[in-house]
Amino acid sequence: MSARIIDGKAVAEALRGRLAERVSALGFRPGLRVVRVGEDPASGVYVRNKDRAALKAGLDSATIQLPEATGEAELLDLVAKLNADPAVDGILVQLPLPRQIEAVKVLAAIDPAKDVDGFHAMNAGMLATGQRGLVPCTPKGVMHLLAAARIPVAGARAVVLGRSNIVGKPMAALLLAADATVTVVHSRTRDLAHECRRAEILVAAVGRAEMVKGDWIAEGATVIDVGINRLPDGRLVGDVDFAAASQHAAAITPVPGGVGPMTIACLLENTVEAAVARRGVREAG
Ligand SMILES: Nc1nc(=O)c2c([nH]1)NC[C@@H]1CN(c3ccc(C(=O)N[C@@H](CCC(=O)O)C(=O)O)cc3)C=[N+]21
Numbered sequence: 001m002s003a004r005i006i007d008g009k010a011v012a013e014a015l016r017g018r019l020a021e022r023v024s025a026l027g028f029r030p031g032l033r034v035v036r037v038g039e040d041p042a043s044g045v046y047v048r049n050k051d052r053a054a055l056k057a058g059l060d061s062a063t064i065q066l067p068e069a070t071g072e073a074e075l076l077d078l079v080a081k082l083n084a085d086p087a088v089d090g091i092l093v094q095l096p097l098p099r100q101i102e103a104v105k106v107l108a109a110i111d112p113a114k115d116v117d118g119f120h121a122m123n124a125g126m127l128a129t130g131q132r133g134l135v136p137c138t139p140k141g142v143m144h145l146l147a148a149a150r151i152p153v154a155g156a157r158a159v160v161l162g163r164s165n166i167v168g169k170p171m172a173a174l175l176l177a178a179d180a181t182v183t184v185v186h187s188r189t190r191d192l193a194h195e196c197r198r199a200e201i202l203v204a205a206v207g208r209a210e211m212v213k214g215d216w217i218a219e220g221a222t223v224i225d226v227g228i229n230r231l232p233d234g235r236l237v238g239d240v241d242f243a244a245a246s247q248h249a250a251a252i253t254p255v256p257g258g259v260g261p262m263t264i265a266c267l268l269e270n271t272v273e274a275a276v277a278r279r280g281v282r283e284a285g
Contacts, residue, residue: 003223003249004149011148012141012261019268020057025284029060030275032090032116032267033082037075037101038068041230043094050264057268060087072101076109083111089278090116090271095166113278116270119166127173134270139171141262142203142224143178149251151201151222154179159199161185161192161212161239167205167226175201192216204239214244223252226259 023030032054036047047063054061066075075093082091091114097103107115112122118136126133146153158180162168168184175182185195187206196202196216204212205226217223227239238255246252253259276283 001219001247001250003246003252006145006149006222006224006251006253006258008141008145008253008258009261011145012265014148015144015262015265016053016057016268019265019272022272022283023058026272026275026281028275028279029058030090030271031085031088032059032061032092032271033088034061034063034092034094035066035075035078035082036063036094037066037070038098040094040096042096046264047094049261050267053264054268054271059268059271068098070098070101072105075101075106079106079109083109083114088114089275090114090267092117092267114274116267116274117166118170118270124165124170127170127177130177134274135174136166136170137266137270138167138205138226138259138263139174140266140269141259142171142226143174144266145224145253145259145262146201146222149222151251153201156180156200157183157198158201158203159183159185159196160203160205161196162203162205162207162226164205171203171205171226175203206239208239209237210239210241212240212245214241214247217245217248219248220250221248223249224259225253225255228255228260 082088091110093106107119110120112120115123115134118134123133158175160168160172163184163186172182172184193216197218199221201222203224207227209229223240223245225238225240229237236256
C-alpha cells in the first residue's frame, strides 16, 4: 500500500487565500514585524517565504535585521518599541538567538497580545489551561492539516515525538484539547519504535533526519512530519523516512511541502487574529 500524501502547500495556499479576503474586509493592514539577529541559516528561507506570503495576504509586514553582535538590552529596547507601536499587531523574534542574548528574557518581554509565535509563557499557559490565546504556528498548522485531510482526532491514539516548547508540548496540548489520547515520547523514552507503532496519528518533531523508520509506523496510521533537516548533500528531509513510512501509513505529509508552508500560513493567521482582538474589530460572518 502507498500512503495518500497530505499536500501542505495546497492547504496553506487555501488558508492564505481565505486570510487575504479577511484582511481586505478589515479596512486596515495588520502589522507584522519579524526581528532577526544575525544570520542563522535555519531562519533564512523562513524569513524570505514569510515576507512574500505576508505581503500577498495584504499584511503590513517587515523584517528588522540586526547584526550578530547585538546586545540583549538593545534587543529588549526594540521589543519595547514594537510593543508600544499601535500599528504593530504581531511581533516575532527569530530563534535561535546569538549566545549573548537570553531567549526566555526576550520572549517574556513581548506583549502577549502581539506574541504571534505563541511562545510567551502567558500564551503557553492559556493553551495548557484551555483558554483563548495565541497558539504556536507549527502545531496549529498541523491541526489545520489533520482537519483538511479529514483525519478523525477525537478518541484517536496520538503520539507526539519530541517535547520542545515550540512544537512538542503545544502539539500535545492541542491534540488533547481535540479529544485525542496523547502520548509524548522523546530521546529518553524506552523502546521508541514500540511506542510509535501504537500511534494512529504520529507527529514527529525531533529535528533528526529520517530517524523514524518504516517499521515504526502502524498500518493505516497518519504521519505528520514536522522536521526540516538539511543533509550534507543539500537535500531537505524530514524526521521520517518518507519512502519507507509511505508503505505503512494511510496518509503522510512530505518534506518539503508539508508542515513548513502551514507554519507560515498560521503566522499570518495569528497576526490577523491578534489585530482583530487588539483593535476590537467585529468581523462579519
Ligand atoms: N521565532 C521563530 N518562529 C519560527 O516559527 C521559526 C523560527 N523562530 N526560527 C526558524 C524556524 C524555521 N521555520 C520554518 C518555517 C517554515 C519553513 C518552510 O516553509 N519550509 C518549506 C520550504 C523549505 C525550503 O525549501 O527550504 C517547506 O517545508 O516546504 C521552514 C522553516 C520557522 N521557524
